[in-house]
Amino acid sequence: MKIRIFGIQVIIGMMFFCGLLSAQIVDSPKDPAAAKLVYQDLENFVEALERLKPGSDSAAILQKHYIDRGTPGLKIFLEKYPFTAERLSKAIVKYPLDYHAVQTKMQWIKSQEDSIRQYFGKFRQFIPGAVFPPTYYLVDIRRGIGSGSTEGQLITIEKEAKKIVDPGLKSHIIHELVHLNQLHAIGSLEKYLAIYRDEKSLLAITIREGIAEFFCELITGQYTQQQAYFYARAHERRLWQEFKNEMHGKETGQWMWTAPANPEQPRDLAYVFGALITESYYKSAMDLEIAVKEILSTTDYDLFLEKSGYDKKFIEQ
Numbered sequence: 209m210k211i212r213i214f215g216i217q218v219i220i221g222m223m224f225f226c227g228l229l230s231a232q233i234v235d236s237p238k239d240p241a242a243a244k245l246v247y248q249d250l251e252n253f254v255e256a257l258e259r260l261k262p263g264s265d266s267a268a269i270l271q272k273h274y275i276d277r278g279t280p281g282l283k284i285f286l287e288k289y290p291f292t293a294e295r296l297s298k299a300i301v302k303y304p305l306d307y308h309a310v311q312t313k314m315q316w317i318k319s320q321e322d323s324i325r326q327y328f329g330k331f332r333q334f335i336p337g338a339v340f341p342p343t344y345y346l347v348d349i350r351r352g353i354g355s356g357s358t359e360g361q362l363i364t365i366e367k368e369a370k371k372i373v374d375p376g377l378k379s380h381i382i383h384e385l386v387h388l389n390q391l392h393a394i395g396s397l398e399k400y401l402a403i404y405r406d407e408k409s410l411l412a413i414t415i416r417e418g419i420a421e422f423f424c425e426l427i428t429g430q431y432t433q434q435q436a437y438f439y440a441r442a443h444e445r446r447l448w449q450e451f452k453n454e455m456h457g458k459e460t461g462q463w464m465w466t467a468p469a470n471p472e473q474p475r476d477l478a479y480v481f482g483a484l485i486t487e488s489y490y491k492s493a494m495d496l497e498i499a500v501k502e503i504l505s506t507t508d509y510d511l512f513l514e515k516s517g518y519d520k521k522f523i524e525q
Contacts (some may be wrong), residue, residue: 236360236392240328244341245321245417249274249282250365251315253347256301257307266297274347288357291349299349308370316372317345317365327382330427335500336433338520343381354380356387358397365499379428386420386504392506402507410463411455412509417464418482419503422490424517425483433479440480442487445522451481452519489516 239242256273260266264367271293278286285315300307332338352367360383365374394400403412421431431437440447462468463478486503489512493499507511513519 221524236341236388238332238337238339240340242330243325243328244342244360244466245324246279246281246342246344246360247318248279249344249346252277252309254311257310260300266300267293267521268295274321278345281342281362282346283358284357285344285346285348285353285355285362285364287354289348289351289353290363296347303350303366305370306350306366306368307347310366310370313365313369313372313374314345316374317377320377324378324381327378327427328385331382331385331423332422332500334426335386335389335504336497338385338389339392340385343385354384355522356384356391361385361388370467372373376432379430379508381430383420383424383432384425386423390416390419390504392499395505395509399507403509408458409456409509410451410458410460411513413460414451414463414482415441415485415506415509416477416482416510417484418484419506421479421483431480431483433474433476436474436477437480437483439474440448440484444484447477448481448519448522451478452512454488485513485518488521494516 227288245436253274254272259269274296275286275293276283328340331340343361343363344359345366347366348361348364350367351364353362359490361379361381363377363384368374391397391400402443403409403416421433425431449461455462459479462470462473463481466478467475468477489503490496503512508516
């Protein structure tokens with residue numbers, strides 16, 4: 209589902225993990241310094257792009273030198289969000305400035321590695337026992353996708369690559385890293401995916417995404433949904449009452465991943481309500497280490513809302 213982060217569309221959070229319930233989750237280090245930031249697919253793409261000449265078989269070159277040489281991250285990405293070499297070739301023709309900026313964008317991302325690892329270190333301070341799966345940087349057909357997977361984080365960089373600097377990159381990475389730690393805390397891929405299937409509800413998905421938003425803001429100082437945050441806080445009471453009327457339904461409606469009917473209302477307000485519920489749970493905890501474990505592993509979303517006490521503030525006002 210598409211959302212906007214600093215003007216760049218990404219697909220984030222709703223991690224179907226290719227529907228591979230039997231898939232093995234990659235072993236991940238607990239030392240932030242050992243976390244892998246994988247640039248190999250970007251390097252392969254740059255090499256493939258250099259081989260494209262007038263009259264050459266672009267699709268064949270991209271297939272051989274980019275897709276066929278893909279890392280485990282690219283391979284699982286292609287299972288989740290399929291595209292062909294032909295589609296990639298057409299995207300390059302349509303958006304040449306973005307694709308030819310990939311090499312420069314990659315160098316900028318590498319220049320951010322120290323600060324990303326500093327956030328990983330801060331991540332471990334707030335989430336004891338955190339795991340750090342690989343982060344794979346990829347080239348796609350300009351959809352702007354960020355997602356988790358059983359192999360690690362999957363981050364595409366070609367959309368608006370010509371702008372080079374992406375102020376939302378770090379918060380984006382941390383948001384996805386929280387999701388992967390939720391998966392590990394829940395301990396079962398099948399249980400993790402249940403809220404997108406038989407146990408689907410707006411409230412469940414809201415809390416799942418809100419947990420990632422809460423820790424993202426705690427660690428980086430910003431939400432991935434900054435515009436939605438300010439709007440939600442300005443209209444919190446009214447919007448919460450509207451949300452409550454729909455939160456046990458299976459449809460996410462105007463609350464996430466689609467444009468609301470009201471043109472003044474930002475997308476993805478549910479992310480913010482989930483973060484505010486999580487914040488209330490966190491701040492009311494007697495033991496933060498226990499609270500963090502409960503937050504990450506939660507699968508009873510009505511109970512989580514009740515224990516957070518978030519709804520009470522509207523009753524008491």
